[in-house]
Amino acid sequence: MSDVTSTADAPRSPGRPRSVRADEAIVQATLDLLAEGNSIEALSIEAIAARAGVGKATIYRRWSGKDALLLDALRTLKGTPPEPAGHSVRDDLVLLVGAVGHNVDPRAAKIMPCLVPEVNRSPDHYQLYQTIIEPRRRLMRDVLRRGVASGELRADLDIDLAMALLSGPMVLQRVLRWHPELDDRILPERIVDGVLEGLRAR
Amino acid sequence: MSDVTSTADAPRSPGRPRSVRADEAIVQATLDLLAEGNSIEALSIEAIAARAGVGKATIYRRWSGKDALLLDALRTLKGTPPEPAGHSVRDDLVLLVGAVGHNVDPRAAKIMPCLVPEVNRSPDHYQLYQTIIEPRRRLMRDVLRRGVASGELRADLDIDLAMALLSGPMVLQRVLRWHPELDDRILPERIVDGVLEGLRAR
Numbered sequence: 001m002s003d004v005t006s007t008a009d010a011p012r013s014p015g016r017p018r019s020v021r022a023d024e025a026i027v028q029a030t031l032d033l034l035a036e037g038n039s040i041e042a043l044s045i046e047a048i049a050a051r052a053g054v055g056k057a058t059i060y061r062r063w064s065g066k067d068a069l070l071l072d073a074l075r076t077l078k079g080t081p082p083e084p085a086g087h088s089v090r091d092d093l094v095l096l097v098g099a100v101g102h103n104v105d106p107r108a109a110k111i112m113p114c115l116v117p118e119v120n121r122s123p124d125h126y127q128l129y130q131t132i133i134e135p136r137r138r139l140m141r142d143v144l145r146r147g148v149a150s151g152e153l154r155a156d157l158d159i160d161l162a163m164a165l166l167s168g169p170m171v172l173q174r175v176l177r178w179h180p181e182l183d184d185r186i187l188p189e190r191i192v193d194g195v196l197e198g199l200r201a202r
Numbered sequence: 203m204s205d206v207t208s209t210a211d212a213p214r215s216p217g218r219p220r221s222v223r224a225d226e227a228i229v230q231a232t233l234d235l236l237a238e239g240n241s242i243e244a245l246s247i248e249a250i251a252a253r254a255g256v257g258k259a260t261i262y263r264r265w266s267g268k269d270a271l272l273l274d275a276l277r278t279l280k281g282t283p284p285e286p287a288g289h290s291v292r293d294d295l296v297l298l299v300g301a302v303g304h305n306v307d308p309r310a311a312k313i314m315p316c317l318v319p320e321v322n323r324s325p326d327h328y329q330l331y332q333t334i335i336e337p338r339r340r341l342m343r344d345v346l347r348r349g350v351a352s353g354e355l356r357a358d359l360d361i362d363l364a365m366a367l368l369s370g371p372m373v374l375q376r377v378l379r380w381h382p383e384l385d386d387r388i389l390p391e392r393i394v395d396g397v398l399e400g401l402r403a404r
Contacts, residue, residue: 037241116316116377117316119379120311137381147401153402155403158396161371163381164374164375164393165401167370167371167380168369168371168374168375169363169366169367169371171373172370172374177321177322177328178366178369178373179339179365179366180332182362182366191363194364194367195400197400198399199349199355199364199397200398200400
Protein backbone atom coordinates (compact mmCIF):
# COMPACT_ATOMS: atom_id res chain seq x y z
CA MET A 1 0.00 0.00 0.00
CA SER A 2 3.05 2.27 -0.26
CA ASP A 3 1.62 3.96 -3.35
CA VAL A 4 -1.43 5.12 -1.41
CA THR A 5 -1.04 8.70 -0.24
CA SER A 6 -3.55 10.71 1.74
CA THR A 7 -5.94 12.99 -0.09
CA ALA A 8 -6.30 15.22 2.97
CA ASP A 9 -3.51 17.54 1.85
CA ALA A 10 -5.06 18.21 -1.57
CA PRO A 11 -5.48 21.94 -2.18
CA ARG A 12 -9.11 23.01 -1.81
CA SER A 13 -9.13 25.40 -4.77
CA PRO A 14 -12.06 25.24 -7.21
CA GLY A 15 -9.57 24.72 -10.01
CA ARG A 16 -8.19 21.35 -8.85
CA PRO A 17 -8.54 18.49 -11.31
CA ARG A 18 -11.67 16.40 -11.52
CA SER A 19 -9.75 13.30 -10.38
CA VAL A 20 -8.87 14.95 -7.04
CA ARG A 21 -12.50 15.90 -6.50
CA ALA A 22 -13.56 12.32 -7.29
CA ASP A 23 -10.95 10.92 -4.86
CA GLU A 24 -12.27 13.16 -2.10
CA ALA A 25 -15.86 12.17 -2.82
CA ILE A 26 -14.86 8.49 -2.62
CA VAL A 27 -13.07 8.93 0.72
CA GLN A 28 -15.99 10.94 2.13
CA ALA A 29 -18.50 8.32 0.92
CA THR A 30 -16.46 5.58 2.63
CA LEU A 31 -16.44 7.50 5.92
CA ASP A 32 -20.16 8.31 5.66
CA LEU A 33 -21.03 4.64 5.14
CA LEU A 34 -18.88 3.60 8.11
CA ALA A 35 -20.35 6.36 10.32
CA GLU A 36 -23.85 5.13 9.44
CA GLY A 37 -23.00 1.81 11.08
CA ASN A 38 -21.84 -0.32 8.16
CA SER A 39 -19.13 -2.75 9.20
CA ILE A 40 -15.87 -3.05 7.25
CA GLU A 41 -17.05 -6.47 6.16
CA ALA A 42 -20.39 -5.15 4.89
CA LEU A 43 -18.78 -2.23 3.07
CA SER A 44 -18.55 -2.82 -0.69
CA ILE A 45 -16.81 -0.97 -3.50
CA GLU A 46 -20.22 -0.97 -5.23
CA ALA A 47 -21.89 0.84 -2.31
CA ILE A 48 -19.02 3.35 -2.04
CA ALA A 49 -19.12 4.07 -5.78
CA ALA A 50 -22.89 4.57 -5.68
CA ARG A 51 -22.66 6.92 -2.69
CA ALA A 52 -19.80 8.92 -4.25
CA GLY A 53 -21.55 9.13 -7.62
CA VAL A 54 -18.66 7.55 -9.52
CA GLY A 55 -18.12 4.28 -11.33
CA LYS A 56 -16.29 1.37 -9.70
CA ALA A 57 -13.49 1.78 -12.29
CA THR A 58 -12.76 5.27 -10.91
CA ILE A 59 -12.13 3.75 -7.48
CA TYR A 60 -9.92 0.97 -8.84
CA ARG A 61 -7.84 3.47 -10.86
CA ARG A 62 -6.78 5.06 -7.58
CA TRP A 63 -6.88 2.23 -5.00
CA SER A 64 -5.94 -1.44 -5.30
CA GLY A 65 -9.01 -2.49 -3.31
CA LYS A 66 -11.18 -1.94 -0.27
CA ASP A 67 -8.38 -2.18 2.31
CA ALA A 68 -6.18 0.40 0.55
CA LEU A 69 -9.15 2.77 0.33
CA LEU A 70 -10.04 2.13 3.99
CA LEU A 71 -6.49 2.90 5.06
CA ASP A 72 -6.64 6.24 3.29
CA ALA A 73 -10.12 7.04 4.61
CA LEU A 74 -9.31 6.19 8.23
CA ARG A 75 -6.08 8.18 8.07
CA THR A 76 -7.96 11.34 7.10
CA LEU A 77 -10.00 11.03 10.33
CA LYS A 78 -6.91 11.58 12.46
CA GLY A 79 -5.33 14.43 10.52
CA THR A 80 -1.63 15.28 10.61
CA PRO A 81 0.42 14.05 13.61
CA PRO A 82 1.89 16.78 15.86
CA GLU A 83 5.57 17.74 15.60
CA PRO A 84 7.55 17.57 18.86
CA ALA A 85 9.81 20.60 19.33
CA GLY A 86 12.72 18.44 20.54
CA HIS A 87 13.73 20.57 23.54
CA SER A 88 12.08 19.12 26.65
CA VAL A 89 11.19 15.43 26.80
CA ARG A 90 8.38 16.24 29.21
CA ASP A 91 6.88 18.94 26.95
CA ASP A 92 7.15 16.72 23.86
CA LEU A 93 5.33 13.95 25.72
CA VAL A 94 2.56 16.37 26.75
CA LEU A 95 2.14 17.32 23.07
CA LEU A 96 2.01 13.68 21.91
CA VAL A 97 -0.25 12.47 24.73
CA GLY A 98 -2.59 15.38 23.89
CA ALA A 99 -2.91 13.96 20.35
CA VAL A 100 -3.81 10.43 21.53
CA GLY A 101 -7.43 9.66 20.68
CA HIS A 102 -7.77 13.06 19.02
CA ASN A 103 -9.42 13.14 15.61
CA VAL A 104 -9.98 16.06 13.28
CA ASP A 105 -13.15 14.48 11.88
CA PRO A 106 -16.18 14.11 14.20
CA ARG A 107 -17.25 10.94 12.37
CA ALA A 108 -14.31 9.21 14.08
CA ALA A 109 -16.24 9.06 17.37
CA LYS A 110 -18.89 6.94 15.65
CA ILE A 111 -16.57 4.90 13.43
CA MET A 112 -13.53 3.99 15.52
CA PRO A 113 -15.01 2.20 18.60
CA CYS A 114 -17.20 -0.06 16.46
CA LEU A 115 -14.20 -1.11 14.37
CA VAL A 116 -12.57 -2.68 17.45
CA PRO A 117 -14.37 -6.06 17.33
CA GLU A 118 -13.83 -6.33 13.57
CA VAL A 119 -10.17 -5.38 13.81
CA ASN A 120 -9.62 -7.96 16.55
CA ARG A 121 -11.32 -10.69 14.51
CA SER A 122 -9.37 -10.19 11.30
CA PRO A 123 -5.55 -10.33 11.06
CA ASP A 124 -5.71 -8.20 7.87
CA HIS A 125 -7.69 -5.46 9.57
CA TYR A 126 -5.50 -5.65 12.67
CA GLN A 127 -2.55 -5.01 10.34
CA LEU A 128 -4.39 -2.06 8.78
CA TYR A 129 -5.03 -0.61 12.28
CA GLN A 130 -1.35 -1.05 13.20
CA THR A 131 -0.35 0.71 9.95
CA ILE A 132 -2.47 3.70 10.95
CA ILE A 133 -1.24 4.05 14.55
CA GLU A 134 2.42 3.07 14.07
CA PRO A 135 3.65 6.48 12.77
CA ARG A 136 2.24 8.14 15.90
CA ARG A 137 3.72 5.46 18.15
CA ARG A 138 7.08 6.02 16.46
CA LEU A 139 7.01 9.73 17.37
CA MET A 140 6.49 8.88 21.05
CA ARG A 141 9.09 6.11 20.97
CA ASP A 142 11.68 8.56 19.59
CA VAL A 143 11.00 11.09 22.35
CA LEU A 144 11.28 8.39 25.05
CA ARG A 145 14.55 7.10 23.58
CA ARG A 146 15.89 10.65 23.58
CA GLY A 147 14.94 10.91 27.28
CA VAL A 148 16.78 7.70 28.12
CA ALA A 149 19.85 8.85 26.16
CA SER A 150 19.87 12.25 27.90
CA GLY A 151 19.50 10.67 31.37
CA GLU A 152 16.14 12.31 32.04
CA LEU A 153 14.39 8.91 31.99
CA ARG A 154 15.37 5.66 33.69
CA ALA A 155 18.13 3.80 31.90
CA ASP A 156 16.17 0.51 32.16
CA LEU A 157 12.96 2.01 30.70
CA ASP A 158 10.76 -0.42 28.74
CA ILE A 159 9.78 1.86 25.86
CA ASP A 160 6.72 -0.17 24.77
CA LEU A 161 5.36 -0.27 28.31
CA ALA A 162 6.07 3.45 28.80
CA MET A 163 4.07 4.25 25.64
CA ALA A 164 1.11 2.25 26.97
CA LEU A 165 1.34 3.99 30.37
CA LEU A 166 1.23 7.40 28.68
CA SER A 167 -1.36 6.69 25.98
CA GLY A 168 -3.77 4.43 27.89
CA PRO A 169 -5.19 6.99 30.35
CA MET A 170 -5.83 9.44 27.50
CA VAL A 171 -7.75 6.85 25.44
CA LEU A 172 -9.70 5.83 28.54
CA GLN A 173 -10.76 9.36 29.21
CA ARG A 174 -11.08 10.85 25.72
CA VAL A 175 -12.68 7.90 23.94
CA LEU A 176 -14.50 6.13 26.76
CA ARG A 177 -15.15 9.21 28.96
CA TRP A 178 -14.37 6.83 31.76
CA HIS A 179 -14.42 9.26 34.62
CA PRO A 180 -16.62 12.38 34.59
CA GLU A 181 -14.49 14.17 37.21
CA LEU A 182 -11.28 14.43 35.18
CA ASP A 183 -10.76 17.64 33.21
CA ASP A 184 -9.80 16.73 29.63
CA ARG A 185 -8.07 20.04 28.93
CA ILE A 186 -5.28 19.71 31.47
CA LEU A 187 -5.23 15.92 31.37
CA PRO A 188 -2.23 15.40 28.99
CA GLU A 189 -0.01 17.43 31.30
CA ARG A 190 -1.26 15.65 34.43
CA ILE A 191 -0.87 12.20 32.87
CA VAL A 192 2.71 12.90 31.78
CA ASP A 193 3.73 14.35 35.15
CA GLY A 194 1.95 11.54 37.00
CA VAL A 195 3.65 8.80 34.98
CA LEU A 196 7.07 10.49 35.06
CA GLU A 197 7.05 11.01 38.83
CA GLY A 198 5.22 7.82 39.89
CA LEU A 199 2.70 7.31 42.68
CA ARG A 200 5.00 5.94 45.37
CA ALA A 201 5.95 8.10 48.34
CA ARG A 202 9.68 8.91 48.52
CA MET B 203 -32.92 0.93 39.62
CA SER B 204 -31.96 -0.10 43.15
CA ASP B 205 -34.51 -2.92 43.05
CA VAL B 206 -32.71 -4.52 40.11
CA THR B 207 -30.38 -7.29 41.25
CA SER B 208 -28.19 -9.43 39.07
CA THR B 209 -29.45 -12.81 37.95
CA ALA B 210 -25.87 -14.09 37.63
CA ASP B 211 -25.85 -15.46 41.17
CA ALA B 212 -29.02 -17.54 40.71
CA PRO B 213 -28.39 -21.20 41.56
CA ARG B 214 -28.09 -23.33 38.44
CA SER B 215 -29.98 -26.35 39.78
CA PRO B 216 -32.60 -27.96 37.54
CA GLY B 217 -35.13 -27.40 40.29
CA ARG B 218 -35.03 -23.59 40.29
CA PRO B 219 -38.34 -21.86 39.68
CA ARG B 220 -39.64 -21.16 36.20
CA SER B 221 -39.42 -17.38 36.84
CA VAL B 222 -35.65 -17.65 37.35
CA ARG B 223 -35.26 -19.60 34.10
CA ALA B 224 -37.35 -16.97 32.30
CA ASP B 225 -35.22 -14.15 33.76
CA GLU B 226 -32.08 -15.85 32.54
CA ALA B 227 -33.54 -16.40 29.07
CA ILE B 228 -34.47 -12.71 28.90
CA VAL B 229 -30.98 -11.57 29.93
CA GLN B 230 -29.37 -13.97 27.44
CA ALA B 231 -31.71 -12.81 24.65
CA THR B 232 -30.77 -9.18 25.38
CA LEU B 233 -27.05 -9.98 25.17
CA ASP B 234 -27.52 -12.05 21.98
CA LEU B 235 -29.35 -9.20 20.27
CA LEU B 236 -26.64 -6.69 21.29
CA ALA B 237 -23.86 -9.06 20.18
CA GLU B 238 -25.55 -9.38 16.79
CA GLY B 239 -25.02 -5.67 16.25
CA ASN B 240 -28.32 -4.17 17.43
CA SER B 241 -27.82 -0.78 19.02
CA ILE B 242 -29.29 0.05 22.43
CA GLU B 243 -31.62 2.44 20.62
CA ALA B 244 -32.80 -0.24 18.18
CA LEU B 245 -33.30 -2.82 20.93
CA SER B 246 -36.99 -3.25 21.85
CA ILE B 247 -38.75 -5.11 24.63
CA GLU B 248 -40.79 -6.75 21.86
CA ALA B 249 -37.70 -8.13 20.14
CA ILE B 250 -36.20 -9.33 23.45
CA ALA B 251 -39.46 -11.05 24.44
CA ALA B 252 -39.70 -12.76 21.04
CA ARG B 253 -36.09 -13.97 21.22
CA ALA B 254 -36.49 -15.21 24.81
CA GLY B 255 -39.79 -16.93 24.03
CA VAL B 256 -41.71 -15.05 26.71
CA GLY B 257 -44.43 -12.43 26.72
CA LYS B 258 -43.67 -8.73 27.23
CA ALA B 259 -45.55 -8.87 30.55
CA THR B 260 -43.01 -11.38 31.88
CA ILE B 261 -40.24 -8.84 31.23
CA TYR B 262 -42.16 -5.97 32.82
CA ARG B 263 -42.92 -8.07 35.93
CA ARG B 264 -39.18 -8.22 36.61
CA TRP B 265 -37.75 -5.00 35.14
CA SER B 266 -39.15 -1.49 35.05
CA GLY B 267 -38.05 -1.01 31.44
CA LYS B 268 -35.31 -1.43 28.86
CA ASP B 269 -32.62 0.47 30.79
CA ALA B 270 -33.10 -1.60 33.97
CA LEU B 271 -32.88 -4.80 31.93
CA LEU B 272 -29.82 -3.53 30.07
CA LEU B 273 -28.10 -2.70 33.34
CA ASP B 274 -28.64 -6.25 34.56
CA ALA B 275 -27.61 -7.79 31.24
CA LEU B 276 -24.41 -5.75 30.91
CA ARG B 277 -23.47 -6.50 34.52
CA THR B 278 -23.55 -10.24 33.87
CA LEU B 279 -20.92 -9.75 31.12
CA LYS B 280 -18.35 -8.61 33.66
CA GLY B 281 -18.99 -11.19 36.39
CA THR B 282 -18.12 -10.69 40.06
CA PRO B 283 -15.45 -8.07 40.94
CA PRO B 284 -12.25 -9.42 42.54
CA GLU B 285 -11.68 -9.10 46.30
CA PRO B 286 -8.44 -7.38 47.34
CA ALA B 287 -6.68 -9.21 50.19
CA GLY B 288 -5.90 -5.95 52.00
CA HIS B 289 -2.24 -6.68 52.84
CA SER B 290 -0.05 -5.09 50.17
CA VAL B 291 -1.28 -2.03 48.27
CA ARG B 292 0.90 -3.04 45.33
CA ASP B 293 -0.53 -6.60 45.21
CA ASP B 294 -4.11 -5.38 45.55
CA LEU B 295 -3.55 -2.96 42.66
CA VAL B 296 -2.13 -5.80 40.52
CA LEU B 297 -5.31 -7.81 41.24
CA LEU B 298 -7.63 -4.91 40.38
CA VAL B 299 -5.70 -3.80 37.27
CA GLY B 300 -5.83 -7.44 36.12
CA ALA B 301 -9.64 -7.26 36.23
CA VAL B 302 -9.85 -4.07 34.14
CA GLY B 303 -11.38 -4.82 30.74
CA HIS B 304 -11.84 -8.46 31.75
CA ASN B 305 -15.21 -10.02 31.02
CA VAL B 306 -16.48 -13.49 31.86
CA ASP B 307 -18.72 -13.51 28.78
CA PRO B 308 -17.08 -13.55 25.32
CA ARG B 309 -19.99 -11.57 23.86
CA ALA B 310 -18.59 -8.55 25.73
CA ALA B 311 -15.84 -8.15 23.11
CA LYS B 312 -18.50 -7.62 20.45
CA ILE B 313 -20.94 -5.61 22.57
CA MET B 314 -18.90 -3.19 24.65
CA PRO B 315 -16.85 -1.22 22.08
CA CYS B 316 -19.90 -0.54 19.89
CA LEU B 317 -21.79 0.85 22.88
CA VAL B 318 -19.23 3.66 23.25
CA PRO B 319 -20.72 6.06 20.66
CA GLU B 320 -24.25 5.46 21.96
CA VAL B 321 -23.22 5.90 25.57
CA ASN B 322 -21.47 9.17 24.74
CA ARG B 323 -24.52 10.48 22.89
CA SER B 324 -27.09 9.80 25.57
CA PRO B 325 -26.85 11.16 29.15
CA ASP B 326 -29.13 8.30 30.34
CA HIS B 327 -26.88 5.65 28.85
CA TYR B 328 -23.77 7.41 30.13
CA GLN B 329 -25.33 7.20 33.60
CA LEU B 330 -26.03 3.48 33.07
CA TYR B 331 -22.37 2.92 32.09
CA GLN B 332 -21.18 4.81 35.16
CA THR B 333 -23.48 2.67 37.35
CA ILE B 334 -21.82 -0.47 35.97
CA ILE B 335 -18.18 0.64 36.37
CA GLU B 336 -18.48 2.64 39.62
CA PRO B 337 -18.38 -0.38 42.03
CA ARG B 338 -15.08 -1.49 40.46
CA ARG B 339 -13.69 2.03 40.57
CA ARG B 340 -14.63 2.19 44.25
CA LEU B 341 -12.54 -0.91 45.01
CA MET B 342 -9.47 0.68 43.43
CA ARG B 343 -10.14 4.04 45.09
CA ASP B 344 -10.24 2.33 48.50
CA VAL B 345 -6.91 0.58 47.93
CA LEU B 346 -5.28 3.85 46.81
CA ARG B 347 -6.65 5.72 49.84
CA ARG B 348 -5.27 2.98 52.08
CA GLY B 349 -1.87 3.44 50.41
CA VAL B 350 -1.93 7.19 51.04
CA ALA B 351 -2.95 6.65 54.67
CA SER B 352 -0.18 4.08 55.24
CA GLY B 353 2.46 6.33 53.65
CA GLU B 354 3.19 3.90 50.80
CA LEU B 355 1.78 6.36 48.25
CA ARG B 356 2.40 10.10 47.86
CA ALA B 357 0.45 12.19 50.34
CA ASP B 358 -0.66 14.56 47.54
CA LEU B 359 -1.94 11.74 45.30
CA ASP B 360 -4.86 12.62 43.01
CA ILE B 361 -6.93 9.44 43.41
CA ASP B 362 -9.02 9.93 40.25
CA LEU B 363 -5.93 10.54 38.14
CA ALA B 364 -4.13 7.57 39.70
CA MET B 365 -7.06 5.29 38.80
CA ALA B 366 -6.89 6.47 35.18
CA LEU B 367 -3.11 5.93 35.08
CA LEU B 368 -3.55 2.35 36.32
CA SER B 369 -6.65 1.36 34.34
CA GLY B 370 -5.96 3.11 31.01
CA PRO B 371 -2.98 1.02 29.85
CA MET B 372 -4.89 -2.20 30.58
CA VAL B 373 -7.93 -1.10 28.54
CA LEU B 374 -5.66 0.05 25.73
CA GLN B 375 -3.97 -3.31 25.56
CA ARG B 376 -6.77 -5.72 26.48
CA VAL B 377 -9.63 -4.11 24.59
CA LEU B 378 -7.83 -2.34 21.75
CA ARG B 379 -4.84 -4.72 21.49
CA TRP B 380 -2.94 -1.52 20.90
CA HIS B 381 0.55 -2.93 20.86
CA PRO B 382 1.29 -6.48 19.67
CA GLU B 383 4.61 -6.66 21.56
CA LEU B 384 3.23 -6.38 25.09
CA ASP B 385 2.56 -9.65 26.94
CA ASP B 386 -0.96 -9.49 28.42
CA ARG B 387 -0.27 -12.09 31.12
CA ILE B 388 2.36 -10.13 33.04
CA LEU B 389 0.99 -6.74 32.05
CA PRO B 390 -1.00 -5.91 35.24
CA GLU B 391 2.12 -6.35 37.35
CA ARG B 392 4.27 -4.31 34.96
CA ILE B 393 1.71 -1.52 34.73
CA VAL B 394 1.40 -1.23 38.52
CA ASP B 395 5.17 -1.25 39.08
CA GLY B 396 5.70 1.20 36.21
CA VAL B 397 3.12 3.66 37.49
CA LEU B 398 4.21 3.31 41.14
CA GLU B 399 7.90 3.89 40.39
CA GLY B 400 7.56 6.41 37.55
CA LEU B 401 9.64 6.82 34.41
CA ARG B 402 11.98 9.56 35.55
CA ALA B 403 15.61 8.77 36.36
CA ARG B 404 16.53 9.35 40.01
